[in-house]
Amino acid sequence: MQENLHRFFRAARGAGVHVSPAESIDAMRAVASVGVADRTVLRDSLLLTLAKSEDEKKALGACFDLFFAHVDPAQAEASDEAQDAASNEAQAAPPSGQPSDADTSAELGPLAQMLLAQNTADVSAAIANASSAVGLSEIRYFTQRGLYSSRMLETMGIQRLRDDLDRLTETNPGLAERLQAGLDGLRDTVRDAVAQALALYGREETENLRHEILRNAQLSRIEPRQVEAMRALIRQIARRLRERYSKPRKRQRRGHLDVRRTLRRNAAWGSVPFLTAWKRKHRDRPKIVALCDVSGSVARVSDFFLLLIHSLHDVVSDVRSFAFSGHLIEVSEILEQKPAEEAMAEIMHKVGFGSSDYGSSLVDFEKQFMASVTPQTTVIVLGDARSNKLDPRADILKAISERAKRVVWLNPEGRVTWGWGDSEMPRYQTFCNVVRPCATAQQLERAVSDIVSAYQ
């Protein structure tokens, strides 16, 4: 049972539930005290000890059903006995229905006998034994499926079965046909067992690999079917940033003695300073104004960037975002109120798909929203700075940078191409505190992390 539980923990990790060693010990103790006889109680106990949120409970519940659909703890032990009993039986009394086969089947290998007897309990026990013999729970990638299937069949004695089959085809074609059918069935069962094992144990590795690829993929070029996965990844990044930056820092508590507050607080005992009060350094949470180009290839990067910025509620106190291509509008409300996909569709409908004009978009911003830029604000511009040979109006960016705390420009293009063709990057660059390329999820995370940490 302990072995089964250990494998279950591994499967749970694959399903995205964080099972720490301490939690697995708790789960063990819980299972020891409730027993394994009642499956619903077992399920409840594992859910209580391992899953720590609503989502995790759902994932773990599904994982439990998948896992114990295969290995029923009570049955697994019983089937060992059944196997012994069955093998004794097979030796003592060969299948009585067909006496003509009796002589031939006595010469067959154990696997062939098992298949002919059509004892499903025996077969599944044999598969279970074979899977532990080849270490099926070590399976990681889907490419290993064939390897594990053939190894399992070998362990179960398929070589002997083939010999038997060859011999039987000559001597007893009818029986050979039945055996062949049994073998096909066995192949299917083994393949299913391996597929299930992959679903249980392989998920973790596969996910990691996919995440790694996704993190370094060009945001503007990912395929539509990956968009959802990328959104999930962005949410994960947002969570990580939140955890890192939402906690108050120690620095806030240091400072000089606040005499006034100390005296007032200790008035109760004649101003003898039992309790001290310290002056606190007031520290702002980041205020962010984001200007995002939503034309052409930059659109997708902007999409993910806006999603990231707007999921940082705990860390960032105030975000105002603007989208532009030919002209500029404020999109904060759309993003706050609607789910990611709808919001982006609406923004695109309003301003997207035009040819970008940085000059007039900056003019729009100066006219309507300049007041939103304060000395505490970080202004982030996300765009490729390709303005179709129109006037870039770098003077407005200069005005913004004089008002703001910092101006950060994130460019989805690589540094090499800046300044080539209609790129106005060199002219804008002079008025930015930081300029960095930002094409992948990883670069996006670093950029945002740097912006937030500048306030810490």
Next chain:
Amino acid sequence: MADSPAPSSAIASITAVEAGLAAQGYIASRQIATAVYLSQAIDKPILVEGPAGVGKTELAKAIAAWRGLKMIRLQCYEGLDEAKALYEWKYAKQLLYTQILKDKLGEVLGGAQTLHAALGQLHDFGDVFFSKEFVEPRPLLQALLEPDGCVLLIDEIDKSDAEFESLLLEILSDFQVTIPELGSIAAAKPPTVILTSNSERNLGDALKRRCLHLHIGFPEQKLEERIVESRVPGISQTLRRQLVAFIHDIRTLDLKKQPSVSETIDWARVLVLLQSAELGHEVVKDTLNVLLKYESDIEVALPQVTTFVAKAQRQNIFG
């Protein structure tokens, strides 16, 4: 209460938990009973999450009543700190005592010849003023000092600051607190700890790791009927069934605040008071404000009332 076991005895089984809580008028689902049983079996606090009014706080009260233990409640709020939750030094008492004992101190110190000797003597009884007599125990420390054990309810932990969570960690995992001047104080008998949260903010992983995590959602129809039956004794079976069916329909609407179990019970009481034998459009429309707490929700629900009531009445025929 008659068959409530002695406070010290261990719980026998999950069904015993169900029966015990039911005797206190708390109808627990299998999951809740399992959680309570496990928390005893492996000495773990339970972290209960779920929407408001599904009986999170009630659970702690029911356990306390069933086990015959004292319940100590700590209501969390923003700005709750060590001094209000754990312990505090009685400054005034310390000050008063030093004043009263001034002469005595003078006498004792008077014997010393040099400043060093006086200081040495002062060190010898300096700890007197930081002893147990001057500690004011707050809920958490009280729970540990309770000789027979108790039920400690830490209510709405999500309302407190993140720092407060860290303060709880020592108590939750080892059932002890450390007071620098006195050392560690371990629990006489580990209390049953119930933490509740409305998921207003995400709790830290460290806290979650130390607890059994129980999510109480809205109960199923059958269970809710049993809850109403136990809480509102005078209600007829017909009305009970219709009422619960109606509320389950209401919960499918897109509302600002879904009516939870406590609202169901309140509403059932109101209907019993109004002496209605079964659900009718007029009665429902008049009393909808018991169920729904926002004007906008009532507006959403009103057009649906007729359909839902008809549906609930049909339910009764076939159910």
